Amino acid sequence: IKYEIFLRATGTLRAVMLFVDFPNAPASKAPEGYRDSESYYRWLVPAIDWFKAASYGRLNLEITSVNEWYRMSKSDSEYGFQKGKLTRKLHMEYIKESIELADPNIDFSQCDIVYIVPSRNAVNITYSPTFVGGKCSSIVANGKAITHAVTFGRDMWRWGFKVLNHETGHLLGLPDLYAYKSLTVGSKRDIHYYVGGWDLMGWISGHAPDFFAWSKFKLGWIDESQVDVVVERGVTEHHLTPIEVANGKKMVVIPCLLYTSPSPRDLSTSRMP
Numbered sequence: 001i002k003y004e005i006f007l008r009a010t011g012t013l014r015a016v017m018l019f020v021d022f023p024n025a026p027a028s029k030a031p032e033g034y035r036d037s038e039s040y041y042r043w044l045v046p047a048i049d050w051f052k053a054a055s056y057g058r059l060n061l062e063i064t065s066v067n068e069w070y071r072m073s074k075s076d077s078e079y080g081f082q083k084g085k086l087t088r089k090l091h092m093e094y095i096k097e098s099i100e101l102a103d104p105n106i107d108f109s110q111c112d113i114v115y116i117v118p119s120r121n122a123v124n125i126t127y128s129p130t131f132v133g134g135k136c137s138s139i140v141a142n143g144k145a146i147t148h149a150v151t152f153g154r155d156m157w158r159w160g161f162k163v164l165n166h167e168t169g170h171l172l173g174l175p176d177l178y179a180y181k182s183l184t185v186g187s188k189r190d191i192h193y194y195v196g197g198w199d200l201m202g203w204i205s206g207h208a209p210d211f212f213a214w215s216k217f218k219l220g221w222i223d224e225s226q227v228d229v230v231v232e233r234g235v236t237e238h239h240l241t242p243i244e245v246a247n248g249k250k251m252v253v254i255p256c257l258l259y260t261s262p263s264p265r266d267l268s269t270s271r272m273p
Helices: 037-044 046-054 088-102 162-171 213-219 264-269
Strands: 011-021 059-071 113-118 130-132 148-151 183-185 188-190 227-229 251-253
Touching: 011 037, 011 088, 037 059, 037 113, 046 059, 046 162, 059 088, 088 113, 088 130, 088 148, 113 162, 130 162, 148 162, 213 251
Parallel strands: 011 059, 011 113, 113 148, 227 251
Antiparallel strands: 130 148, 183 188
8 A cells, every 4th residue: 555645544543524514505404403513423433433343453543523514605516526527626626615614713734534524405415435635635724735535425324434434445545346337137237246245345334344354454454474375286274263353364365376267167166266
């Protein structure tokens, strides 16, 4: 992982959570129970404990919640949050405006991540993209370049707090593990045919929403001593412990030159090579 671009996944990361509404979607007109920013914070804050558990205590995410609504200058439909329309330039403008509104009240100088949450009635902020600015970020607050942000949208109400873990995973250098081109499986279109719900960077609300051992190794949550590497052809035996517990061997790496693909007949009778 290139740490000049992405954040380190060990130690403490400090985040600020901002709340924004819009002239056409003021928070005061949001559904009952969603007019105070505290309800949004409570919806997302379990992500902190998820990171503690998934990292075996190696990552501590601190989120400072600003209990105030910042009114954006334009309608929620004017910021480009429709699939395929949001450009990097539009995304930066949205983030920059949000930060500038909050800047008089907040010290961003020690901030690693900015989370921006819209009011629930902002129906045109449709999804939750991640921003990694690198050296090209022109967003500056309190003398600090803001290079890592997540802007939440309507999908946070479908995915729950794990959308924060998924999007923050991108800030840590993890890619999406779902496909961008769907296949028809039975009567449904599916983009999760690579990893399904076995990794949070795939299907967020899947049946096993954790990170793969490989991802945890990249993030520094699994040590080299917990990885077996097969270096010769033949039969080897490895004893692995569940990914949800801290100790023990976590994965086996088999170089592709040592691996022979099974025949289609073999695949029909075995779950994994």
